[in-house]
Amino acid sequence: MIAVAAGANRIDPYIIPALDGVAYGLLVFVAAAGLVFCFGVANILNLAHGTLYAIGGYTAAALLDGGWLSLALALAVGVLAAAAAGVLLAGLLTPVATGNHLTQALLTFGVALAGGSLLVAGFGPDDPQVRVPAALDGSVVVAGHRYAAYRLVFIVVAAVIATALYLTVRRTRAGMLVRAAVDDPEMVACMGVSPGRIRAGVLAAAGALAGAAGVLGAPIIGPGADTADTVLLLSLVVVVLGGLGSMAGTLLAALAIGEIQTLGVALLPSAAPFLLFAAMAAVLAARARGLATSWRAT
């Protein structure tokens, strides 16, 4: 009896960080999925990906007023705006489409710089407040702890998005093309679809994902001057850890990062700054061979 109680106590303080980690991880997953998609299918390293997320975040901050309707509106506007920004980016990339990846990455960085500046000019330099729907503003009791209701609902919604994404990639024709393109980048070129349209479609889809993540995740990783950088970094680490091969790998990597950023910090506060590094090193060392091979295959 006593041992059980002691055990429960030992675990107890970590339930909330662990739950936070799941929310954080799922958010990172939805955001990173766009980057993976963009990189795997169109072979573009999109350094403006974080900016697409920030568009969603700022939209949420501007439109949310505590009602459900405003959330739906923000989601629609955020997704559309970020997707449109993705198409714009694809258009800007057209003149250098035949160049190398270095040029394309540099171009997307220029766009990120300008886009971030425009966002700050439009929404102000201070990190804006985000108001979640009033019904979700309170907290619920989870295993004896109070926990933000919004985060709990977010976990469910993000899980639904992740499942939908999985089913789309696994079961639909478009998803099949995506998988084929990741496996064999040259194949898409042989299908007779113009590369410009593929680029536009891929960047629009990546933008939509990032925008949705930005709106729904605004109460978790809120809009601000550093948002774009943070999201880009987390997405990159997800790609490095999870590879491009499978959605499951991406999801696992994202959840791992979520837990490291929350549970890891709670468990080992002094080592917190190095945990992401250590995780990257550990995963890469564990599958150095396999990863190297799969990278080369890309």
Add this chain to the structure above:
Amino acid sequence: MMDEVIRRVRRSVAALVLVGLVVAPWVVDDYTAAILARTLALALVGVSVALLTGVAGMPTLGQTAPYAAGAYACAVVGSQISDVGVVQLVVAAGAGAVLAALTVPLVVPARGVIVLMITLAICELVVTVLGRWRSVTGGTDGLAGIAAVRPFWGLPALASDQARYLYTLVVVATLVGAVLLLLRTRVGLVLRAGRDDETRLRASGHRVPLYLSGAHILAGAIAGAAGSLLVVAQQYISPADFGFDTSALLLLGVVIGGTASVGGALVGAALVIAVRDWLFGVLPGHAPLVLGVLFVATVYLLPSGVKRVRGPRDRSQPPTVPPSRPDATPARDHATVPELRA
């Protein structure tokens, strides 16, 4: 035709910049001299970027990581152990090399745009660590009040911005000269061969991963030494000095300079950084926007600088063979190649 014009433009710009660098301390005020010294330090980081991107074929966005390691190591040594410049340089270069060596397993097996991605992640992680490791780095506030450096035992401390600038200039010139000499030896030859066709280089019996690791560590040491120069120039450092926007600016500078050319990288990086500093001075608030637009415009204007050369790679090899590094094959500019040729 276009190539010829670009070559001429590059040469005259390079000559102008070099002359300007030498006469600068006598014609500008203290503040500008300090800014110029910092620009020189960053240009040296640009040289390390060129070494990796252009010469070894590993495009990198992560050289600010060893740069930061060198700077912080130098700051800690400078305020607690020694104010001798040579000692600080060696410590900083060592710190950069160690960080680069630690990241070799992450970087060297990867190719092409994946290297960009991994190095960028490393760079961002280092900045995150700098911001959080308060006991050593001072967190986001950074480290300030670092004692003025004396170049060598027995020499007086460098009290003026002009003196610190000249110290920076001498160190940069020495290190760049050493890199140029190194590239004229067989090391440079083998690195260029590997960029052309890695599989072929292996087939001749060369230990390619060894060379790439060596290049990565050397570039880390150079960037680390540049970090020490930053400390000398600013006497203050914070994580903001090492963000990934700096990496991207340096990469752009290196591409402008011709990617494979060390001198071009030095000048290109210095120009890009100077434009950034100038923009932030005249347009506070809107500088990133203008800089971003300039970035895009520059990328559009570099048709020959970004031309891609593919090594022959398809030799009907089975799928288990790692292909050569086509993506890594960087922009190659014939205008700047002879500089590196022995």
Add this chain to the structure above:
Amino acid sequence: MTCLLQAQDVSVRYGSLAALTGVDLCVHDGQRHALIGPNGAGKTTLLNVIGGSTKPQRGSVRFAGRNVGRLGPAARARRGINRIHQRPAVFPTLTATENVVVAALPRVIRRRRWWPGGTRRTAQHRAGSLLEQMGLADVAAVPAGHLAHGQRRQLEIAMALAGRPRLLLLDEPAAGLSATEVGRLVDLLRALPRAVAVLLVEHRLDLVYALSDTVTVLRDGRTLAAGTPDEIRTSPLVRQAYADGVS
């Protein structure tokens, strides 16, 4: 007499396709050994297994008495297995001389590790004489990417020889060459020192008979026959295989 190169029971599968099934091969010191067979017989795959760029699912490769099965192409090259590819593989932005110098360096470095100036000079010297031997002296300063196909082929042979190989793997060296160039190639290969063993994959049987002293015939990934050129020429089995396999 023991084999310089001994491949035993080598099997390679790509998915459901069996490229090689239980192939044995023995190449003696200084031998001129030819591998022939119809398209898809597994000749290039066998060269890849020997060169180290393909790992077989089963079987062993021994070279000079040591198991080299776990070594990659670079390590095998350092031990003396050099290769010429179907499409000439040269470093396009390096000059012809630099190409040969790069290829010569691993061997030279081994000998004179502690003589930094000497290694390059030695390699440079060797490159000069090899280019001369290949008739490439007047294009020594031209970037390899600007050379004609035939010249690139000769350059690649010079590069392979620069590594001082004990075994030279030639994968269809005559492909894409003009008649004169083929003639020069035959002269070149005939003039190779006897210290170098040659394993030649070639479609043109006239070249095979002109250059080799032993022939192994592969078909559908298995050894069909082996013997002297005369034996192979008259073997009904081989005629049958070629009649079936070559359209």
